[in-house]
Each structure stands twice: as C-alpha cells, then as structure tokens.
Amino acid sequence: MDFEKYNLLKNKEIAKILDGDETFGDFESTNANPYFGFSTLKIGLPRLSGREICDVAKMFGSTLEYDGNNSRWQYMFDLIDYGVKSGRIDNMLAYLFDDSNFVRNVNGLNKDEFERFHSKSVESALERINTLLHFGGNKLIIDGKKVHIVSVNPSTPKISVKNVKTIDRNYIKSLSDRAVTNVDSGHYDSALTQARTILEETFDYVLEKRNIQPSSKGDINKLYKQVKDEYKMHENKNADKRINRLLSGLENIVSAVSEMRNKNSDSHGVGESRLTIDKHHARLAVNSATTMADFILSVEKKSAGDNNY
Structure with a gap:
C-alpha cells in the first residue's frame, strides 16, 4: 500500500479536524443530563491535547514524547509522520474516528444518544476533510478498522441518471449555510472552497441529468x-x-469564485499571489455562488418541463 499518500493529511486545517479543534455545530441532545453541560456538546472529533496525541502515537508503538514546545497541530503532524513510516497510519486514523476515542468526553449520554452523536461527528468530520481533499482528486473513507485515502475518480464510470445524487435547493442551502458559518468563524479559506463546491456540484448534476459526462x-x-x-x-x-x-454576469461569478479559491483557499499554500480578503468579500463569494446555483437548478427544471422551477 502507498502510505505516502497519507502525507496529504499534513494540512493545518485537516489537523484541526483530527485533533478536535474544528467543530460542526451543537449536538441537540434530548436525554443528556444538563448538569454535565451536554446541552452545548459540540459535534466533531474529541478534542485531544498535545499530551493525548502523543499517547495515541504510543498506543501504536511510537516513542513520541510530549515536551510542551509544539502546537497541537504539530503533534498531529508527528503522529501522521510516524503512522506513515510505520505503515500503521490507516489503523491510527481509524482509532481517531472510532467510538472508543469518544467515550472520554460523553459519559453523560445514554447509548442511543452516544451512537447518534458519534455518527454525526464522524460524518461531519469526514465531509469537511473530503472537501479539503476533493480538488486534489482524493477522499478519506472508513473501511472497518482502517481508514484509507483513495482517488475520487481512479477510472471514469459510465454515468447513469438513476445513480446521480439529487441536488436541490435544500441541498444547496445546506452547503451555503456551512460556508456562511465558516465566514462568521473567520475561516474564509474554507468558505471559498465551499463556494466553488456549490457551483461544481450543481454543474455536474445538471449535466449528468442529461447523461453527459462532465469535463x-x-x-x-x-x-x-x-x-x-x-x-x-x-x-x-x-x-x-x-x-x-x-447572463453575462454569471460567467464573471464563475471566474471570480474560481480565481479566489485558487489563490486564497485552504487547498493551496501561501505565496505571492495569495489574496487577502475581508469577511464581506468571503460572504459575497458564497452568496453569489448560491444564487447562481439556484438559477442553474431552475434552468434544468424548466428544460425538463417542470413548471415548478
């Protein structure tokens, strides 16, 4: 197996997801005892201290020691480095997503609530990581007790309309809401990546509805x-x-979102061409992409004879 590919995870944004720094909203618990503070339990992977990250590495045979001199994301990079070199990275990642890693922080949840919280947290973390890996043509998947990085399109399958994921206004709104949350949290890079995802997934969808292979x-x-x-x-x-x-303005939206994403998003390193944007610019990019996606969906529905476009 090519473990070198796992080095793609050495991205600060991904490390923040793996060490529990990034969360994905509040978990709405109906059964948890408010005494434990679970009314504000955050969806996401468990927050690991630098010492706990080193302890995870030791579980798999590493001699990594906590010295207090590094940031948590740096210890996570060290964990990934050891996993790649030892060939155990797939198992180490699986542990981070496993329910056994979650029990330390949610003792007040009953069994059903815990399973729902664990499932939602893993799903949200994977979705976010795969948003970051997507444009490099890769994604993270969980397969039993191992986590693999695989190519998104190792081969080009024949498109069948019955297999096309349904994209509608509710789906676009959910993507947009997550992007706006990133804007409000100051994660403008992530918001720009999500703005592009909104457009790309919509374009793919309306082409696949016509049995056309997207470029x-x-x-x-x-x-x-x-x-x-x-x-x-x-x-x-x-x-x-x-x-x-x-209509001519639509083309400007595509070009602008694409260029801003390429020069400022979290999938690229810092360089001379990197843009500095403000909150209102990031929000404008997200809202513009959302408006355009809604219009493209209407064009497809009208074309298909749907009067409710």
Whole structure:
C-alpha cells in the first residue's frame, strides 16, 4: 500500500479536524443530563491535547514524547509522520474516528444518544476533510478498522441518471449555510472552497441529468461552458438587454469564485499571489455562488418541463 499518500493529511486545517479543534455545530441532545453541560456538546472529533496525541502515537508503538514546545497541530503532524513510516497510519486514523476515542468526553449520554452523536461527528468530520481533499482528486473513507485515502475518480464510470445524487435547493442551502458559518468563524479559506463546491456540484448534476459526462473537475470554467452550451444559455439578441447583462454576469461569478479559491483557499499554500480578503468579500463569494446555483437548478427544471422551477 502507498502510505505516502497519507502525507496529504499534513494540512493545518485537516489537523484541526483530527485533533478536535474544528467543530460542526451543537449536538441537540434530548436525554443528556444538563448538569454535565451536554446541552452545548459540540459535534466533531474529541478534542485531544498535545499530551493525548502523543499517547495515541504510543498506543501504536511510537516513542513520541510530549515536551510542551509544539502546537497541537504539530503533534498531529508527528503522529501522521510516524503512522506513515510505520505503515500503521490507516489503523491510527481509524482509532481517531472510532467510538472508543469518544467515550472520554460523553459519559453523560445514554447509548442511543452516544451512537447518534458519534455518527454525526464522524460524518461531519469526514465531509469537511473530503472537501479539503476533493480538488486534489482524493477522499478519506472508513473501511472497518482502517481508514484509507483513495482517488475520487481512479477510472471514469459510465454515468447513469438513476445513480446521480439529487441536488436541490435544500441541498444547496445546506452547503451555503456551512460556508456562511465558516465566514462568521473567520475561516474564509474554507468558505471559498465551499463556494466553488456549490457551483461544481450543481454543474455536474445538471449535466449528468442529461447523461453527459462532465469535463475535468480541475477547470470549473470549462465545466460551466459545458452547462451553458447544453442548456443554450447564451445571450439572445432578441431578449431584453438587461437579461443579457445578467447572463453575462454569471460567467464573471464563475471566474471570480474560481480565481479566489485558487489563490486564497485552504487547498493551496501561501505565496505571492495569495489574496487577502475581508469577511464581506468571503460572504459575497458564497452568496453569489448560491444564487447562481439556484438559477442553474431552475434552468434544468424548466428544460425538463417542470413548471415548478
């Protein structure tokens, strides 16, 4: 097995998920005793101190010692390094997601509540990590007692409409809400990545509804051109010029979100071309992508004869 691929996890944003720094909202418990403070229990992987991260490494044979000189994400990098070198990284990651890693912090939950909390936390953490890995063509999956990094598209399957994931306004809103939460939390890089995901998944969906293979995911502008050509979204000289101006603006949204994501998102390192954006700019990118996705879904529904577009 190619364990070197797990080095992709040495990303500060991913480390913050694995060590429990990043959370995904409040867990709504109906049975937990408020005395324990679980009314504000946060969804996410258990928060591990630097010492606890070193203890996890020792469980798998490492001699990693806690010296108090590093940040928690640095100890997580050390954990990943040891796992890769020892060939045990798949088992070590599995432990972080396993329910046995969760029991230390949720003793007040009953069995059903604990299982629901564990499931929601693992699902949310995986989704977030895979958002970060997605544009490199990889994803993290749990397979029993091991966690693997696999290619998203090792081969291109034949598309069948019956297998296409349904994307609707509620789904787009859920993506948008998570992106806005990142904006409010100051995670602008993540919000930009999610803005692009909103567009890309919508473009893929409307093309697949026509049994058309989407072009390479690496170039969202080409993907949008496919959508525009297929659904005949070109400017119409007989249409109101104000409508045509709106349509031309859509292309600007795609280009801007793509460029901002490439130069500022969490999937790229810091460099001379990295942009510095403010909160209102990140929110504008998310809202623009959401509005465009809603419009594209309406175009597809109208094209399919659905009057409720």
